Amino acid sequence: MTAVHQFHPVLAPADAMSNHVFALRKRIRGWGYDSYAYAVEAKAGVADVRSYRRLFRDVKPDDMLVIHFSMGHEVIDQLVKIQARRVLVYHNITPPEFFSGINPHAAAHARLGLRQLARIAPAFELGIGVSEFNRRTLAEAGYEETTRVPILIDWSHFATPPDDAVLARWQGFRSVLLFVGRISPNKRQDDLVRMLAYYRRCIDPEAHLVLVGAFRDQPQYHARVVALIERLGLGGAVHFAGSVDGAALLAYYRAAKCFVSLSEHEGFGVPLLEAMRFRLPVVAYDAAAVGETVGSAGVLLHERDLAEAAEAAAIVSEAGDVRERLVEAGERRVKDFDPDKVAERTRQVLGL
Numbered sequence: 001m002t003a004v005h006q007f008h009p010v011l012a013p014a015d016a017m018s019n020h021v022f023a024l025r026k027r028i029r030g031w032g033y034d035s036y037a038y039a040v041e042a043k044a045g046v047a048d049v050r051s052y053r054r055l056f057r058d059v060k061p062d063d064m065l066v067i068h069f070s071m072g073h074e075v076i077d078q079l080v081k082i083q084a085r086r087v088l089v090y091h092n093i094t095p096p097e098f099f100s101g102i103n104p105h106a107a108a109h110a111r112l113g114l115r116q117l118a119r120i121a122p123a124f125e126l127g128i129g130v131s132e133f134n135r136r137t138l139a140e141a142g143y144e145e146t147t148r149v150p151i152l153i154d155w156s157h158f159a160t161p162p163d164d165a166v167l168a169r170w171q172g173f174r175s176v177l178l179f180v181g182r183i184s185p186n187k188r189q190d191d192l193v194r195m196l197a198y199y200r201r202c203i204d205p206e207a208h209l210v211l212v213g214a215f216r217d218q219p220q221y222h223a224r225v226v227a228l229i230e231r232l233g234l235g236g237a238v239h240f241a242g243s244v245d246g247a248a249l250l251a252y253y254r255a256a257k258c259f260v261s262l263s264e265h266e267g268f269g270v271p272l273l274e275a276m277r278f279r280l281p282v283v284a285y286d287a288a289a290v291g292e293t294v295g296s297a298g299v300l301l302h303e304r305d306l307a308e309a310a311e312a313a314a315i316v317s318e319a320g321d322v323r324e325r326l327v328e329a330g331e332r333r334v335k336d337f338d339p340d341k342v343a344e345r346t347r348q349v350l351g352l
Contacts, residue, residue, distance in 0.1 A: 001033070001062050001063055001064060001085070001352075002033060002034055002060075002062070002063065003033055003034035003035065003058075003059070003060070003063040003064070004028045004033045004034075004035050004063065004064040004066065004350070004352065005034075005035060005036050005037075005038060005055065005058065005059060005063065005064070005065055005066070006021050006024065006025060006035070006036075006037050006038065006065075006066045006067075006068060007037075007038045007039065007052060007055065007065065007066070007067050007068065007079060008021060008037075008039055008067075008068040008069075008070070009039060009040045009041065009052075009071060009073040009075065009076075010039060010040065010041045010042075010043065010071075011037060011039040011041075011042050011043065011046050011049050012042075012043035012045070012046060013043060013044075013045035013046050013243070014045075014214075014243045014244065014245070014249075016151065016268075016270035016271075017068060017070055017091050017151075018046065019153070019154060019157065019270075020068075020091075020130075020151045020152050020153075021037050021068060022037065022046075022154070023152045023153065023154035023339070024066075024152050024343075024346065025037055026154070027152070027343045027346070027347075028352070031347065031352055033352065036048070036049075036050050036058070037049050037050070038050045038051065038052045038054065038055050039051075039052060040052050040073065040075055052075055052079070055079060055082060056082060059082050059083075059084045060084070061083040061084060062084075062085075063084050063085070064084060064085040064086075064087060064350065065079070065082060065084045065085070065086050065087070066087045066088075066089060066350075067079060067080075067086065067087070067088050067089070067124075068088075068089045068091060069088050069089065069090050069091065069093075069113070069117065070090075070091040070092060070093060070113075070267070071093065071109050071110070071113050072093070072109045072110065072111070072112030072113030072114070072115070072116045073109075073112075073113075073116075074112075076116060076120065077116070077119075077120070080120050080123035080124075081123075085125060086123055086124045086125060087124060087125065087126045087127075087128065087350065088120075088124045088126070088127045088128065088138075088143070089128045089130065089149075090117075090127060090128065090129050090130065090134045090135075090137065090138050090267075091130055091134070091151075091267050091268070092130075092131075092133070092134050092137070092265075092266075092267025092268075092288070092289070093110055093113040093114055093117070094106075094110055094184070094186045094265055095110065095186070095265060096108075096110035096111045096114070098184075098185040098186040098264075098265065099185060102185055102218070102220050102221050102224075103185075103218060103220060103221065106217075106218070117137075117138075117141045118141040118142055121138075121141055121142040121143045121144075122142075124143065125145065126143075126145045126146070126147070126349070127139075127143035127145065127146045127147075128146070128147055128148070128149050128349065129146065129147075129148050129149075130148070130149065130150055130151045130267060130268045131148065131150070131267060131268050131289035131292055131293065132148050132289075132292055133267065133288055133289035133292060134148075134267050134268075134289065135147065135148045147349055149342065149345050149346050149349055150268070150337050150342050150345075151268050151270060151337075151342075152339060152342045152343060152346060153270060153273065153337060153339055153342075154339065155277070155339065157246040158246050158249070158250050158274075158278075159246075160246055160247045160250070161247065161250075162247060162248075162250040162251035162254050163245075163247040163248040163250070163251040164251075166248050166251035166252060166255065167251045167254060167255055169255075170208075170210070170251075170252075170255035170256075171255070173206065173208055173255075174204060174206060174207075174257075175199070175203070175204040175206065175207035175208065175257055175314075175317060176207075176208050176210060176255055176256045176257050177192075177196065177199070177207065177208070177209045177210070177256065177257065177258055177259075177260050177313055177317075178209075178210045178212070178252055178253070178255075178256035178258070178259050178260070178275070178280070179192055179209070179210075179211055179212070179213075179259065179260055179261060179262075179271075180212040180213060180249070180252070180259075180271035180274065180275075181212075181213045181261075181263065181271055182213040182214050182215070182217065182218070183211065183213055183214065183215035183218050183221060183222050183225065183240070184217075184218050184221065185218070185221050186263060186264055186265040187213075187261075187262075187263040187264075187265075188262045188263055188264055188285075189211055189225050190221075190224065190225050190228055191262045191304070191306060192209060192211070192260060192262055193209065193225060193228050193229055193232065193234060193238060194228070194232070194306050195260070195262065195306040195309050195310050195313075196208075196209045196234060196237060196238065196310075197232045197233075197234060198306055198307050198310045199310040199313070199314070200234070200237065202307075202310070203310060203311070203314045204314070207237070208237050208238070208239065209237065209238045209239070210238075210239045210241055210252055210255075210256065211238065211239065211240050211241065212241040212242075212243075212244055212249060212252055213241075213242070213243065214242060214243040215240065215242065222240075249274075250278065253274065253275060253278040253280050254278065256280055257280075257317035258280065258281055258282075258283060258313045258316050258317045259271070259272070259275035259280050259281070259282045259283070259284075260282075260283045260284070260309065260313050261282070261283070261284040261285060261290065262284075262285045262304070262306075262309060263284075263285065263287065263288075263290065264285070264287045264288070265287060265288045266287070266288050266289050266290050266293070267288065267289055268289050268293055269284075269289060269290055269293040269294075272284060272290065272293050272294055272298070273293065273333070273334055273337055275330070276297055276298070276330030276331065276333055276334050277330075277331070277334045279327045279330070279331070280327075280330075281298065281299075281316040281317070281323055281326040281327060281330065282294060282297070282298030282299065282326070282330065283298065283299045283301065283309060283312045283313050283316060284298055284299070284300060284301065285300075285301045285304060285309070286300040286301060286302050294333070295333050295336070296329060296333075297326065297329040297330045297332065297333035298326065298329075298330065299312045299316060299326070
């Protein structure tokens with residue numbers, strides 16, 4: 001075997017799954033193999049990505065083709081016919097019911113992905129879940145050989161000073177709550193807005209919520225969240241930062257007092273670990289793979305009680321023993337996902 005190539009339908013900047021692909025490509029090349037990332041669509045801002053069409057002539061029978069799966073796509077049915085060692089890395093598919101009545105296109109692709117996941121199982125010698133939650137899904141879908149290997153995080157994206165303009169914008173606010181993740185129904189930014197309404201009414205009338213993440217793929221849901229903000233009288237209290245670069249994201253982590261997640265579906269949850277790395281305490285609803293990612297290093301909510309979420313965020317936002325214990329626990333938890341350890345685990349699993 002001389003090459004290990006990777007595919008995902010869409011590769012984009014500031015995307016945790018895409019960053020995983022690029023971090024793994026860097027490692028594979030360092031191990032002495034040719035390695036390229038292939039996609040149907042490469043968004044502006046990503047480099048060194050080849051068209052998926054080249055896979056049919058680039059991949060040799062002794063090579064390895066790693067297909068990252070997080071959405072249904074017709075092209076994958078063709079790629080599994082390529083003669084090669086085939087491995088699937090499962091990042092999870094957002095259940096289609098989250099998009100019902102909001103985004104029919106996304107719902108259709110999610111349904112396709114769930115059908116496709118089971119249909120293509122015999123074509124793969126190994127299925128890798130980036131969480132145990134995902135690995136179990138693979139086993140239930142009929143993958144005979146499965147294992148768990150976490151997402152490979154390349155922390156070099158943050159090897160830059162935090163954005164001074166972002167820090168200056170949020171300096172002086174006592175309560176800045178942060179969530180990082182694309183604006184999407186499963187991530188429940190609407191509930192974060194409702195939680196903020198309680199927070200400002202009962203805890204701190206000057207509290208702000210910052211939502212970092214792209215929203216162009218879910219315009220209707222984004223519009224609903226904006227309408228909710230206006231209806232609750234929170235205009236000016238919620239900031240949509242959009243997709244940001246590493247310097248700006250680092251600044252948001254530095255400026256916030258607490259990271260709050262009310263997401264109902266995560267296949268892993270890289271921003272949870274990013275928050276911990278930058279000494280930001282985490283309060284999160286324990287759904288899907290969130291609990292196994294956070295471990296005991298954050299406040300896990302087992303009920304969808306927005307008042308409880310707000311009160312927990314307020315407690316950990318205050319300087320004191322509780323906050324410091326969570327910060328220290330978070331720093332220890334991040335070490336469990338050390339990139340060198342994850343890379344070595346990946347190398348062993350792939351037999352490289």
